[in-house]
Amino acid sequence: MSQYILEMENINKSFNEIQVLHNINLKIKKGEVHALIGGNGAGKSTMMKILTGVYTSDSGTVKVNGETIKISSTKDASENGIRMIFQEMSLIPTLTVAENIFLNQKVKEKGLQIINKKEMERKAAELLATFEIDVDPSAVVNTLGVGYCQLIEIAKALSREAKILVMDEPTASLTEAETQILFGIVEKLKKKGVTIIYISHRMHEIFQITDSITVMRDGRHVLTTETKNLNMESIIEHLLGSTSAEKAFKRIKREKKVTGSNILEVKNLTINDKIKNINFHLKKGEIIGFAGLMGSGRTEIGEAIFGLNPAKAGEIILDNQKVKIKSVKDGINAGVALIPEDRRRQGLVLMHTVKDNMVLPVINKFRKGLAIDKKNVEKTVNSYIEELSIKTDSMNKTISLLSGGNQQKVVIAKWLETNPKVLIMDEPTAGVDIGAKGEIVNVIRNLANQGLGVILISSELAELMAICDRIIVLKDGRITGELDGDLIESEAELEHAIQQ
Ligand code: ADP
Ligand code: MG
Numbered sequence: 001m002s003q004y005i006l007e008m009e010n011i012n013k014s015f016n017e018i019q020v021l022h023n024i025n026l027k028i029k030k031g032e033v034h035a036l037i038g039g040n041g042a043g044k045s046t047m048m049k050i051l052t053g054v055y056t057s058d059s060g061t062v063k064v065n066g067e068t069i070k071i072s073s074t075k076d077a078s079e080n081g082i083r084m085i086f087q088e089m090s091l092i093p094t095l096t097v098a099e100n101i102f103l104n105q106k107v108k109e110k111g112l113q114i115i116n117k118k119e120m121e122r123k124a125a126e127l128l129a130t131f132e133i134d135v136d137p138s139a140v141v142n143t144l145g146v147g148y149c150q151l152i153e154i155a156k157a158l159s160r161e162a163k164i165l166v167m168d169e170p171t172a173s174l175t176e177a178e179t180q181i182l183f184g185i186v187e188k189l190k191k192k193g194v195t196i197i198y199i200s201h202r203m204h205e206i207f208q209i210t211d212s213i214t215v216m217r218d219g220r221h222v223l224t225t226e227t228k229n230l231n232m233e234s235i236i237e238h239l240l241g242s243t244s245a246e247k248a249f250k251r252i253k254r255e256k257k258v259t260g261s262n263i264l265e266v267k268n269l270t271i272n273d274k275i276k277n278i279n280f281h282l283k284k285g286e287i288i289g290f291a292g293l294m295g296s297g298r299t300e301i302g303e304a305i306f307g308l309n310p311a312k313a314g315e316i317i318l319d320n321q322k323v324k325i326k327s328v329k330d331g332i333n334a335g336v337a338l339i340p341e342d343r344r345r346q347g348l349v350l351m352h353t354v355k356d357n358m359v360l361p362v363i364n365k366f367r368k369g370l371a372i373d374k375k376n377v378e379k380t381v382n383s384y385i386e387e388l389s390i391k392t393d394s395m396n397k398t399i400s401l402l403s404g405g406n407q408q409k410v411v412i413a414k415w416l417e418t419n420p421k422v423l424i425m426d427e428p429t430a431g432v433d434i435g436a437k438g439e440i441v442n443v444i445r446n447l448a449n450q451g452l453g454v455i456l457i458s459s460e461l462a463e464l465m466a467i468c469d470r471i472i473v474l475k476d477g478r479i480t481g482e483l484d485g486d487l488i489e490s491e492a493e494l495e496h497a498i499q500q
Helices: 044-051 074-079 097-110 117-130 146-157 176-191 203-209 232-240 242-248 298-306 328-334 343-347 354-366 374-387 404-416 434-449 461-467 491-499
Strands: 004-015 018-029 033-037 059-064 067-069 082-085 164-168 195-199 212-217 220-226 262-270 278-283 287-292 313-318 321-323 336-339 422-426 453-457 470-475 478-484
Touching: 004 044, 018 033, 018 044, 018 195, 018 212, 033 044, 033 203, 044 082, 044 164, 044 195, 074 082, 082 146, 097 117, 097 146, 117 146, 146 176, 176 195, 176 203, 195 203, 203 232, 212 232, 220 232, 232 434, 262 298, 278 453, 278 478, 287 298, 287 434, 287 461, 287 491, 298 328, 298 336, 298 422, 298 453, 328 336, 336 404, 354 374, 354 404, 374 404, 404 434, 434 453, 434 461, 453 461, 461 491, 470 491, 478 491
Parallel strands: 018 220, 033 195, 033 212, 082 164, 164 195, 287 453, 287 470, 336 422, 422 453
Antiparallel strands: 004 018, 004 059, 059 067, 212 220, 262 278, 262 313, 313 321, 470 478
16 A cells, blocks of 8 residues: 555646646655645645645646545545645634534535534534534624634534645634644644645744645745754745745844834833733834743733733833823824734735725825825825835735735835834734745834834744844743844744743
């Protein structure tokens, strides 16, 4: 018998005469967690849609346990035990959790017969409990957060036996707590012998949970090897090709040390019972990082300074003035901007254009009498497109058509238009490919060079190390350490500081 549970061989695929997959080979051993990585547009999702019967390949073969199978529909894939959790969610918002999980199955098994609701909810509860997903099976899906929807999507995929499970960027919209639940599920599935193909842009996840890796670039296979044979740098090199790799996460020493006055001082900030007595400062033009595990309080501190989740006690001093920040409006007026982690939910209106996303929140600035000064709007938008090198054919393009990295730059532009003194960014490069990450890192550096104070919250230690002048380490709502960015020797050292 073949040592591989799955062999996809010489897969070719074109859309509208443009070839997007060139002779791809993907071989995966039974019971492993296999990372499939590559920049946006590399062809990962298309490969997986071919495997799951959403698309058919133009040529190539698929073998499961050494035997060639024909996948011409999702049903064929499903009957071979191949399941996929899609990047775009497939739940029906107006149905309950239980109904969503069992929808297709029940319809098939029982025809039009009325489904016993109680029985279905009991089964759903059982299934959710095995994966420790704490959600009420009778809750209607549109009342739940994005993260829970993703976990339910997973439960749904696993409601029937899976041999091969494909997860396409499953953590892109999960909080850290939900990500940990997901990793627990991955562990359990692995113990049960399920093989997992895991697509993610997050390097630390890849090192944490995968056994082997396939890298794709521009529709071609680059390499397949065990995860332990690679490190961050070598992966980036394979992802980008050696010439552009250098640019991505290069640590650039600041030409001169930041010595200006404090733009922000935080004294004895208390947010809740757990997060209290927080003290730190940020200088003009300085980039500080918040490092810590989930629940360490990083996001909450950012939100308190911005006014989204105001502090109960303590002082915030901005540009030498004590300010009271009780609401987001106070925060914005005081000169604070926060770019939240989940830009899809909080930062952008995906159906709107690049231009509208940038200027609508501050449209009053462009009023001239009763009318809007369109020329000025366009000038401003164009200058951001240029300054942040946003890749879009036009300012009138719908933002959902831009890549994740370019969407993120539009969010940054939108907040720069409020003239902030302090910019707080929560996981700014989550869900964007490594090339775009490098560009966003550059944008952050440039902003700091112009005098903005930046607080960067990130789970990517390499990212913190690459750009922060100082890194503040948080644990369980307290500051437990501070490191000089230039003096950190390795990612392991920072990891150690966080775990302590
Ligand atoms: P990845 O998941 O690695 O980001 P995709 O598989 O989504 O990449 O895309 C690979 C290439 O195929 C891209 O250039 C994308 O624009 C193109 N593509 C994907 N799906 C379609 C489609 N349905 N129609 C036309 N082009 C597509
Ligand atoms: Mg994709």
